Structure formats: C-alpha cells, structure tokens
Amino acid sequence: MADLTQDPKASLEGAPVIDFDKFKPSRSLIASRKRKDAIMTVLIALAFVVACIPLVSVLLTTLVNGVKRLNLNFLSYNMTGVVGGNPTPSGGYGGVLHAIIGTLEITFGSMVISIPIGLMCAVYLVEYAHGGKLAQTITLLVDVMSGIPSIVAGLFAFSMFTIILGPGSVNGFAGSVALSLLMLPTVVKSSEEMLKIVPGDLREASYALGVTKQRTITKIVLRTALPGIVSGCILAIARVIGETAPLLMTAGYIASTNVNLFDGKMTTLPVYVYQEYSKLSANCPANATAACVPTIPMERSWAAALVLILIVLILNGIGRLVAKVFAVKAER
C-alpha cells in the first residue's frame, strides 16, 4: 500500500521553518475583532429596528384609521344610494360588499387561469425537461416574467380585450387575465421548487412498482408536494390581490354589486380604496344633520384597506390550514 502515497517524511523535507509567533494575534487585534463583532451585531439588530418603524407605522395607521368604520354594515352594503356624507337608510355610510365580491371573483378567475398552467409548466420543467435548452429558456423567461410591471400587465389585458372583443370591453375577466399574468411566474417558481424537493426516491419507488410516469406524478409527486404548492399559490394570490392600476384599467369602477365576472364593470378592494381616497371628502350642506360626516370617504378608504389586509391574512391562514391538512403526516 505504501506506493499509494508518497513517503510522508519526504513531503516534509524542504518545508520552510515557520515562526508561528509572527502569526499570533496581538492583544489589540483580538480586542478590535471583538469590537467589530459587537458593532456588527448592533448594526444588524439596528437594521431590524429601523425597518420596524415604517412597517409598524403602516400597519398601525391602517388599523387605527380602519377600525373606525369597519363594522357589519360596512361589510354588507355596497355604494349605491350613498349621497355625500349622509347616512343611508340602513344607518351606515355605504360599504365594500361589492368590492369584496369583485376582488374574490377576479382573483378566483386569475387562479383558475394561472394555477393549472403554472403547475403543469412546473411539472414539465421538473419531470420532463431535465434541464434541456427549452427548459432553460422557459426558466429564464419565467424569471424575467416575474419582473413584468403590473401596469404593463394591465395594458396587455386591456389591449388584448379591445383588439379581440372590440373597444370598450371592460369586465372583471379582463382583470383576471391581467392578474394571472402576474401570478403565473410565482406559481411556476414555487411549484417548481416544491416538486424539486420531492425526494427522487419516491419517484423511483413508484416506478419500481410498475407505475406509469403520469400516475407517479399525479398520485405521488404532486400529492407529496401539495402542501408546498398550496402555500406557493397563496403567496401568488397575496401578490396580486392588492393590485390597483391594472384593475382600474381593465375592470373599472362601479358603485353597485356585479356578480358576473364576464360582463360589466367590477369594483375590487384596492380600486375602492383608491376611489374613496380620490374623493377625499364629502359635502355636507349647511343645513345637514349631525349624521352627515364630511370625512367619510377617507374613513371608508382606510376601512377598506384594513379589510384588504384582513383578507390577505385570512388567505394566509387558510393556506396554512390546507397545508397542514395535506401535510406529510410525520417527520421522516
């Protein structure tokens, strides 16, 4: 065996003699290293604190301004019959029911478009393409696509619908198309990651049982990755549910409730927030009763913003719940 390696003694021959004291750290250097470590620790903690200020401020402002008008009436009425700062016959000041319905429908529409496509695209990338040229191109373009500005997505959906269906076609579905363009890359990326971490053993185990590739993918791979895919999709939804500009262009604004995704304008929560902000204040004539609230539009705006955040929160909760239900039962 000795011939496998050089004679150890030989290798040390000619080795320089080292005065290790030269490399010993000086006392001051040790102190300065410690100081630097401490400073960096403080800086990093500070970065955290500094970032907390605006973030907490955003949440707090929304919460404080939002709770004032957030009540059942606000959630169960739309904006028809709301005149100036006056209360409506129901005792409220208008609400967001139509916007909640619009947001949910449009978001649902974009889910229906982008989740199957995105998921199958991820399946293609992970299970079939094996890093070929086409797959690399697709991966790159998916990355690039995740940088598409939302307003461009809006312009695209608007252009597409006006070119195909003729001018003036504003409906919720056009909004869904715009949003699905924004969702798609997130769905592909997160599903891809999730499929990738499904252990190869499971696929092999399934193939070894004489199971076809399609059944292996649908029944083993996708099923195992399901919790992760669900959370990825929730993330993608959260990413688009707050979009305003593309929806202003494609879905428009309407005061009443429209439940038909394919026909007519549809208000969504972010658009509602923006519209109420645009009104800023309502007029209360000199002879108005005390029930007339001139600041009501801004109050509605904040309340709707809070509703929007709550919806995102609830979605997150649902996502976690679903992920838990379908979770792989015990740790490996």
Place this chain on the structure above:
Amino acid sequence: MSSQEKAAMMPAASGKTADKVFRAIAYACGILILVVLAAVFLFLLFRAWPLIGGDQKANSQTISDFTGGKSSSFWGYVGPLLFGTVLVSALALLISFFVSLGIALFISHYAPKKLATALSYVVDLLAAIPSVIYGLWGGLILVPAIYPFWNWIATYFGWIPLFAGPAASPSRTVATVAVVLAVMILPIITSLSRDIFLQAPRLQQEAALALGATKWEMIKLAVLPFGKSGVVSASMLGLGRALGETMAVLMILSPGLTYSFKLLQASQNQTIAANIAAQYPEANDLGVSVLIGTGLVLFLITFVVNYVARKITEKKVA
C-alpha cells in the same frame, strides 16, 4: 394466498395513452409561457403601432400636449420618464438593500429561534400588503412626517448636488418616494435573502468557527459568499418591483420631466408606470397609443434588467 395472487395479477390498465396526453399537456403549458410573453409584446406593439406607422404630426401634437410643449418626439418624452423610473428604483434598492440584508441575517443567524419564526411570518405578511396602502400611508403620513429630516439634510448636506435644497415642503419628492418604495421592497428582498442565508452550508460555517472566527467573521467567510448570487437575484426582484410600482408613486410624487438629480426638490422626475396611470384616464386614442408605447419601453427595460441579472447569477453559480 390465491386471493392475493388474484388481486395482484389482475391486468393493470396500461395507462400509456394517459401518459402521453399528460406529457403533451405539460409540454404545452411550458410552451405557453413563451407564447404569453410574446403575446404581451405583440399586443402592446400593436396598440402602440400608430406611434410608428400613424400620422406623425398628430403624434407630436399628442406628445407635446402631454409634456406641456417641452417635447414633441416620443424619445424626448420617454427619456426623462425612463430616467426618473431608474433613478427612483435604484435609490429604493440602495436604501433597502443593506437594511434587508441586516434583517435577513438577524432572522437567520442572530435572533432566537422563536423570534425568528415570528419575524419570518411578519415579513412574509408585509410582502403581501397592497401597494395602495403604502400609497395612502406614504402620501398622508410619511410626507409630512419626513419633511424635517429632509430639511435637515438639505441644510447640512446641501453642498452635495444630490441633496441641493431647499427641501420641498411638503416632501412629495423623489427621496420620499424612494423611501416608500424601499419599505415596499424590503420584505421581498428580506424574505428571499433569509431563505438563502438559512441554506448556507452548516459545514462551512462550522469550519469558520472552528478556525477561531467570531460570528461576524464567520458570516463574512461562509454565509455572505454563499448567498451572493441569491442576494443579487433577490435585489433584482426587488428592483423589478420598484421599477413597475404605480400607485405609491402616483399618490406621492410631484412629477416633472427633467433629467435631474435633485432628490429633495419637487417636480423633478416621474416614473413610466405612474405616468401611465396618471394620463391614461384623460387620454384620447392616440394618447393611449403613446402611453402604451411608454409601457412597452418599461416592459423591455424590466425584461433586460431581469435578463441580465439572471445571466449574471447563472454565471456565478456555474
């Protein structure tokens, strides 16, 4: 035993067709991504076509109407918008980059586990806060609150051209917008960087510590080099978001169409996205074409930025 045998031996549905169909669908969905991107480009190009193929006189009329007579050519219009877009987003990235890295490291390497989990959750949640809300907050809360700070900077650092005073009051300026955008992209960069830092190989971190490195030295030796390309791509994602942000800019910035670096003064720059949102409602058909043309430019810019960024990170990884 025979019954098991029966069960096991029963002919299986071959599933060969299903296999082929499934594969074809997956393939089609992969191709669809390419088709969609091409469609975005083509539809925008088609709608922007009057700019190129239409009546040039009407075009320059429309554009000089948009610019208040300052320019009558498309590039004279897009130029300053592009400049503003890049300026605002680059600033936002600059501000949020270091802070994000700090928070990401705090979560991945400094905070106790429970706190880190809670923080991770909060960061993910913040990434989902709609931009109108940041717009509301920025326009109504931050703008008045931040003026004394900008004024202070303008007073003491005004000799730096970037901070030339007087600071606009109220501060509907590029600087303020950059801060808001920085806050918006902070959670995105943080959450991606955190994920990457958490994946930094324990082995190398332990190797560094075993050599007698302090915690910070360990991070410099084993965590940051590992996370570099990931952090770059996270930043690019953040930059992309900032480039395309509409509502927050629209609701906060006092726009202008100049090539100016005066961050603390109002009416200097405008971004493409916010400009589209501002002009779109009142634009006539030709105006819409012009705006879609600017949108196309924005699309190409984000495309190029992302493309280049991916290429860079790809090379680093390889």
Place this chain on the structure above:
Amino acid sequence: MGQRIDVNHLNIYYGNFLAVEDVNIHIEPNKVTAFIGPSGCGKSTVLRTLDRMHEIIPGAHVKGEVLLEGKNLYDKDVDPVSVRRDVGMVFQRPNPFPTMSIRENVLAGVRLNNRKISKSDADDLVEWALRGANLWNEVKDRLDNPGIGLSGGQQQRLCIARAVAVHPQVLLMDEPCSALDPISTLAVEDLIQELKGDYTIVIVTHNMQQAARIADYTAFFNLKAVGQPGHLEYFADTTTMFNNPQNEEAERYVSGRFG
C-alpha cells in the same frame, strides 16, 4: 417461483460515460446473490439495469441483453413499466410514501396501477404482504397510521412488503440495511433468508459480513481507477468468495483492508 436472470455482454452508460463494462452474470432462481465491491464500481448501476430502472435517468442507456427466464428485457416490444411490475426493487434508504398510511403503502403498487380491488381482497393482500415482510405483528393495530411514523427498520420492511405485494418474480435490493441500526438489520436479514423461498433475490451490500451471512452467490465488482468503467471482477458462491477466492483483487478486498 423465482425466475432466473442471465446478463450477457452488458455495457451500461450514463450519457456518453461508460459506467460499467461487459458484465456477464447468471443469477440463479430462488437464491440470494450479493453484489459487493468498492464505492463507484457500479453495483447499483448493474442492479438497476435488471428492472430497467436505469433508463429513467436522462441519457442513461445500455447495450447488451438481460434475459429474464430467457426473454430479453431490452427488446423493443417490451414495456419497461410491465418489467418493473415483474421485478420488484427495494432501495438503500427506506422510502415509504409519506402521504400514505401503512395499509395504503402496501397497496400502492396495486392502487397506483388503477387496478380495482375489493376491500376484502385488499385486506387479505395487506396482511399477506406484511406477514411476508415480518411486520404484521408490529403494525396490525395501526394500519391506518402514516407509514413514515415507523422506525427505520420497520419502514424498510414496509418497503419490502410494498414490493412483494405486487407479486414480483425477482426482488432487487440496493444496500437495504445501510441506513439501519443493528437490530433492524438483523430483522431484514432474517426476512431475506425467508423470502428466497419465493423470489430470486439480488442484494447490493457494502458490508462483507452481511454478504457472507445471507448470500448464496457473491459477485465482486471492481474498477481500475476513478473515472474508469467498473466491471465484474469475480463471481463465485459465497463460501468460495470469502474463504478461498480465486482472484487476487477479490482476496485483497474481502480480507478487509479497506472498508
């Protein structure tokens, strides 16, 4: 009921890389054949060609033939999916399907192939397979618990049960005990001894004691250098291999100088 396997002039490639060269081996039915050899010599690679699992790796392909009871597995008209139904495989790390219960895991081979099976038939099959894998007594009260809740050794036996439930003629095992503790290892070794009555068994192991304990025949694979193709160096019945090998490399290897 096991079937014999004859491998003739088999060259195995990963893309352009020839991983294993010119293997000729005859595997007896209802016996245990062990593959041993240093890391990277191609034990796993050869094993995986015996049920066409090799080709699921992109670019991987073979030249030569593998005859299962005289029928070449690599004939054009042979569907690899059906080959894999006839030749079962157990892997190095236990890999029960994490989303399935113990019962579902055992039935996976049947269910995933979309075969209809009545509940009572299924119950019978589960019991039969788990008894065959020596696991029935340990899990009969918790068949609906998740499969990955079991200990490593139990999981490995569950995987064996899953493999035998589709009723293969041959059972291939790639280092089935290397991730297991000593006690589980013994349980699996006992099981192998028992299963050979029904199946032809081929097992890869890096543990020579194990090969000596359980195998009837032993194949020693070797490679000249890293990057060179592996090859079958020496094939003999186990007693000869460990006590009186007629091959110098094999002798050096089994004498345990490396490990």
Place this chain on the structure above:
Amino acid sequence: MGQRIDVNHLNIYYGNFLAVEDVNIHIEPNKVTAFIGPSGCGKSTVLRTLDRMHEIIPGAHVKGEVLLEGKNLYDKDVDPVSVRRDVGMVFQRPNPFPTMSIRENVLAGVRLNNRKISKSDADDLVEWALRGANLWNEVKDRLDNPGIGLSGGQQQRLCIARAVAVHPQVLLMDEPCSALDPISTLAVEDLIQELKGDYTIVIVTHNMQQAARIADYTAFFNLKAVGQPGHLEYFADTTTMFNNPQNEEAERYVSGRFG
C-alpha cells in the same frame, strides 16, 4: 507540543435532552485517541465539546468540565473564539470555502488572526501547511485554483492543512475519512500518524479497522437505547480494546457483529 485534555463529569445537553451522560476521559498529549461506537451514541457530540463547538447549536449546553492543560475551557472568563483557535477541528465531509483559492483556504484562519502578513511569510506558511497535510506536491502548481476543484480526498487534506496552519495544540477529527475513497483514506491516515508528533489528536471513526490502524487509545461509547443518553462505556489502549477488551459490550462491538 500537543496538550493534554481531561474531561470530568461532563453531561451534554441539546436543550433539555441529555445526549451524553457523565463522561470522564483523559486524553494524552501527542497521541491519537479514537472514539468508536454505534451511531447516535454521542461520539461527535463529545468531540465537539472539546473546542466549544457544541454550543453553537441553539439551546445546546454542557455541565461538567473540560480541562486543557489544566485550564477549564468552560470557565466564565474563557472566550470560545480563542479556544477554537487553540483546538483545531476537521469535519466528516471536506468543507473548503468554495469562493477561495487553495492558497486562501490555507490562510483563512491565519488571516483572521493577523491581517498584515507579508507575502513571503504567507508563502512559507502555505507551503509548510500543505506539506504537513501531504498535499503540497499535488497542488503546488495551482495554488490559485479554487479549493473545491480538488478531489474529495484532496479537499479533506486541504481542510487539515487549513486547520494546522493556525498551529493549534489539539486537532479534533470527526470521521474525516468516511466520505473518502480507499486511496484518499490511506493518505489521510498516514498524515494523522505523522501529525501526532506535533499535536494531540482525537478522531471519531465508525471504522474499527481504521481505529485499530491509527489510534494509540480507543474510547468506546455506547447507548442503551435510542432516546437514551449515550455514555463512555470503555476506554483502553488500542491493542487491549481490539484484542482483549475487558468489557462485554465493547467486545461484542469490536468483534464486528454489526457494522
């Protein structure tokens, strides 16, 4: 130049879980001491307490004392960073810094301690450490190539060079050969033999032949059951351990019934 280590009544915890119980061991200077035992018995855990690497895992802590030449490492006023400078460590899987060249990898530890090193001093040190790690001849022409471009065995020796370059008194090695091929393993084993002239060496190995080949003393750790704390079962010089152990468990273990 090696230093002696005395471990007294050491209990090692991960959070509330007592992983290793009441270890008492005396490690001789300038000798090789091997830790052996079944998986999970706490070999790595004990090893990592010897240079306070244990505590970098959140919640991990120890009770008891570890004396390095009589000085307790766990005294309040001892800085773990300086302990780790005096006690080097090599890990199971080679872990060179991927962004650094071979040269920079060797110098990594020294650069932390002393920022201003003249180029010639650095050159000398690199040569000395790489010669010490038996790697000089193989890499002297490509010192500026990245460290991860080397083969596994070379990488492991590079890590050893990196560890010795800061001139520790003690060198801890956690299964340094388990990811290596036989030839690299031999190279590393030779190196260990040679290094013990300068260092006190503690090595964890799961390979008893290896322990027998290279260690002067061997410590056998064991655990009663999974989830129970591990403990030091038997400590003896290597010859006794492998030929005539005075402990039944140790005998069963070294006789190679499992492995």
Place this chain on the structure above:
Amino acid sequence: ACGDNTTASNSGSNGSSSSSDTTTSSSTPISGNFNGAGASSQQAAVEAWVAGFQGTNPDAKIAYDPSGSGAGVKTFLTGATAWAGSDKALADDDVDNSKSVCAADTTAFDIPVYISPIAVVFNLKGISDAGKHINMDAATIAKIFDGKITKWNDKAIADQNPDLKLPDTAITVVHRSDKSGTTQNFVSYFKDQAPDAWSYDLSENWPNSVGQGAKGTSGVVSTVKQADGTIGYADFSAAGDLGTVAVKVGDKYSEISADGATKVIDDSELDSSVKGDNRVVVKINHATTTEGAYPIVLVSYMIACPQYKDTKTAEFVKSWLTYVTSSDGQQTASQAAGSAPLPDSIAQKDAASIEAIKTK
C-alpha cells in the same frame, strides 16, 4: 339585491351595459341597467342624482364610473355607455365619430349640467387657520402660479390686503399633475383676465414646472393641507376648511360661493361656433362685473345622443337628463356636492336639447 342600500327591490344586479331587459315596456317608470362614465368632478353630484332618480324610478339601476372625462367620452363613443360626463365640450372630431354610436346618422350633443366654482385654496399660518380670506386680482394669482411671486408678503399681495399681516413665508404652488378639466377652466381665467401674466397655451395639462403637482383634486387638497405656505386650486366642494382667495371682480373682491358661480354663467353667452345640433356650450364670461359673481368656474357637461338604437336607453336618457337639469335635480346636486344650480337661461336651453331626444 345583495347589499344594495336603496330600499328599492331591484334584484339580480348584473351591471351590464345598456339595457336589454325587456320585462317592462311602459315608458314610465324607467327600469333596467344603465351606465355612464366620465368626469370625476361630477361624481358626487351623480351619486345624488342617481339616488334622487331612483326615488321615482326604483327599477332603474344606474352606474357611473368616474374614470375621467377623456375616458368617459372614449367609452361613450364605443357605445358601451348611455351617456358621458365631461369637463369640456365635445371636440369636433368626437362629434363626427359619434355618428357610429347615435342612431339614424345623428350626432352627439353636450349640455351643461354641473357648475362648480373652483376655489383657490391656500394654507398659511395665521391667515387660513384664522378663517380669513386673501384678496387677489387675476394677474396676482397668475403670477403666483407662474412662479413670479414667491413670497406671501410680496408687495402685489400685500397691497390688496392692507388688513392682513402677511408672513415672509415662501409660496409653494400646488397644481394638478394629471390632465384635468379643472386645470383648463382655471387657467382660461388667466388667459382672459391676465393675458400679460399668463403666456401659456390653453391646455388640460399644467403648463409649467412651478411648485408641486398632485394627482387629482384630492391630491391637490391633501398636499395643500400638508404644509404651510401652499396654494392650489380645487373644486369648491373639496376645499374643506382651507383658506380661499377672494377674487377681484370689477372693483370689489368676491368670495367664493355657489351663487357667485351661477351669476357668472347667467352673465355668459353660448358658444355659437360649435359644430353639430342641439349643443349647448357655455363661453364663460370671466370679465363679468356682476356684483357677487365669482368668475373662476368649472362647467361640466353631459353628453348624449338625440337618437339611440335602443328605445329603452333613449327613454332613460331623456328622463335622466330631464331630472338632472330640473331645479329639483340641481338642488339635490347643490346639497350633495356644493355645486351651483344652473341659471334659468341655461336650464331652458338644456330642456330644448333634451326635448330633441327621440323616444319612438
């Protein structure tokens, strides 16, 4: 319907475009779904009108999208809406284009429906918070908005306000950053009354880069509120508790009021040069000297067809415009949006045009 606030029992809201609902065919009351879109300035008034109109026509569902005048006209010209709201009169080519939307080769017409004074709002410590006004003539306002006057205690201002103690604060001009009818109406006042101080072309875009721009009336008002020394212009209804400038009319200074706006319009003539039938376009007489008149006014129009392809829409539009221009309708708007009621002279012209809408 789910959540509609009106007491009306209109069910199954499906917010479609022009009515295709044929369950009722009698001419009164109106029922069905009707859409309008356009000027955001009218939004508050339209909300009130919709509520008022539904009082007598509970089955009419009317939606208004305040997407902007330009977008409103564009949408109207595609036929997707029954009427449009616009802060400016139709352009000639829009009138031509409307042939494709209106039936029987007729062209669209516009009538004034909403008159609102534009307030010159400011925020100045010691003045606006004390509820005081500042007097200015057209040239002074023009110079301020052109960046020629930069201090609140500038002589030009001080001379007109001998009673006020003006601080040495810098003036921050706040103007609209988006294309806006408010802007056009505001600067047309300068063009007429202070042509020497205002050299820019008339446009809906703000022409210079003085001060700060803000999106929408709300943007201007909130910006003005945020800092001391700011001055801007906004629809009177949005002025809130900001200070307002009293504008020189004749020899006196008029404070802003709805009445003052009505007086100006009453004193204005119609633009007879416009192309097309039935059009009522006001040429605002900024030079009016009528006592109490307030000359900075926005006149906002509704645009409709004399004939529609669909009778139900025609019936609706006729009835809707009649209500909007009625004194009842104008009163409602004034209550809800602080607008100025149409003077009788204009209301009569409107009525004549509305009468021209064919419902059979």
